[in-house]
Amino acid sequence: MLFVTVLLEVIWIHAADGGPHGQDDWPASYPECGGNAQSPIDIQTDAATFNPELPALQPHGYEQPGTEPLDLHNNGHTVQLSLPPSLYLEGFPRRYVTAQLHLHWGQQGSPGGSEHQINSEATAAELHIVHYDSDSYATLSEAADKPHGLAVLGILIEVGETKNSAYEHILSHLHEIRHKDQKTSVPPFNLRELLPPQMGQFFRYNGSLTTPPCYQSVLWTVFNQRVQISRDQLKKLQETLFSTEDPSELLAQNHRAPQPLNQRKVLASFIQEGTAEFTTGEMLGLGVGILVGCLCLLLAVYLIARKIRKKRLRNQKSVVFTSARAATEA
Numbered sequence: 462m463l464f465v466t467v468l469l470e471v472i473w474i475h476a477a478d479g480g481p482h483g484q485d486d487w488p489a490s491y492p493e494c495g496g497n498a499q500s501p502i503d504i505q506t507d508a509a510t511f512n513p514e515l516p517a518l519q520p521h522g523y524e525q526p527g528t529e530p531l532d533l534h535n536n537g538h539t540v541q542l543s544l545p546p547s548l549y550l551e552g553f554p555r556r557y558v559t560a561q562l563h564l565h566w567g568q569q570g571s572p573g574g575s576e577h578q579i580n581s582e583a584t585a586a587e588l589h590i591v592h593y594d595s596d597s598y599a600t601l602s603e604a605a606d607k608p609h610g611l612a613v614l615g616i617l618i619e620v621g622e623t624k625n626s627a628y629e630h631i632l633s634h635l636h637e638i639r640h641k642d643q644k645t646s647v648p649p650f651n652l653r654e655l656l657p658p659q660m661g662q663f664f665r666y667n668g669s670l671t672t673p674p675c676y677q678s679v680l681w682t683v684f685n686q687r688v689q690i691s692r693d694q695l696k697k698l699q700e701t702l703f704s705t706e707d708p709s710e711l712l713a714q715n716h717r718a719p720q721p722l723n724q725r726k727v728l729a730s731f732i733q734e735g736t737a738e739f740t741t742g743e744m745l746g747l748g749v750g751i752l753v754g755c756l757c758l759l760l761a762v763y764l765i766a767r768k769i770r771k772k773r774l775r776n777q778k779s780v781v782f783t784s785a786r787a788a789t790e791a
């Protein structure tokens with residue numbers, strides 16, 4: 462019996478030993494977490510394909526999400542704000558309406574916190590606004606495991622100089638829901654201000670939920686432009702909530718590591734800055750190319766010149782010879 466207990470403890474310790482929140486062990490319980498179209502990803506901008514046919518993204522109703530207070534919930538994994546289905550996105554073949562938004566973050570003193578990365582660079586936190594295809598499905602949970610059932614907006618959050626008043630509508634209520642399963646109400650506010658000012662530059666790819674059961678049902682949109690919150694706001698996000706019903710475990714580091722891209726494509730709605738420029742290597746190559754080209758040209762000119770001179774010399778010689786012979790014969 463003691464042996465069994467010890468064995469179980471060993472297994473448990475190993476199960477907990479998979480990075481933040483044991484994410485390496487997710488596939489054992491949730492097979493789709495080991496699939497080949499998982500999120501988040503590290504977006505390499507020079508491998509993204511510019512697609513001029515990607516329609517512009519237009520949020521509707523975000524400025525005034527009704528008059529009813531919105532539910533803010535600590536579910537032990539994140540802080541989540543419920544959203545009414547009157548808000549929707551234009552820019553997809555079907556209508557995607559909002560269900561909820563939530564955040565991912567790191568912890569004080571360690572870098573990173575966002576789920577998506579751009580050119581291997583993580584930011585301090587990330588906002589996800591979750592939408593579902595309401596043309597095809599009645600609820601979020603019905604859509605969640607269907608192909609293209611969900612559309613999620615990913616907004617990278619970094620630390621800036623000033624307090625972000627839009628994010629403060631959420632962050633100022635965190636102390637009311639410090640423990641897991643606590644809820645509070647938030648007066649409706651302008652959700653458009655949570656998004657980057659310029660929404661024209663974004664990346665699009667097919668991916669998944671970033672938490673179990675990791676359904677591969679998400680049309681992802683990750684904005685190139687970031688938003689900023691203050692250092693104090695980030696600290697509040699990192700240090701207020703608990704993932705437990707008692708104040709024993711801080712809710713932090715709730716971001717999943719980047720997943721393999723595999724065969725997927727990442728589309729970009731814009732032309733990358735810098736793609737028209739040459740890298741140092743290309744510059745060097747170009748330089749050497751030009752130099753070799755010049756040398757070849759010089760050599761060719763030299764050889765031609767030499768040939769012409771020789772020919773002229775030979776002609777002169779034969780003129781001298783014939784005139785000499787003419788002289789002796791005379």
Ligand SMILES: *[C@@H]1O[C@H](CO)[C@@H](O)[C@H](O)[C@H]1NC(C)=O
Nearest residue numbers: 608665666667725726727728
């Ligand atoms: C996502 O997958 C669908 C096929 O299921 C494909 O038509 C579409 O082009 C993909 N989108 C991207 C961004 O690769």
Ligand SMILES: [Zn+2]
Nearest residue numbers: 563565589671
């Ligand atoms: Zn998320």
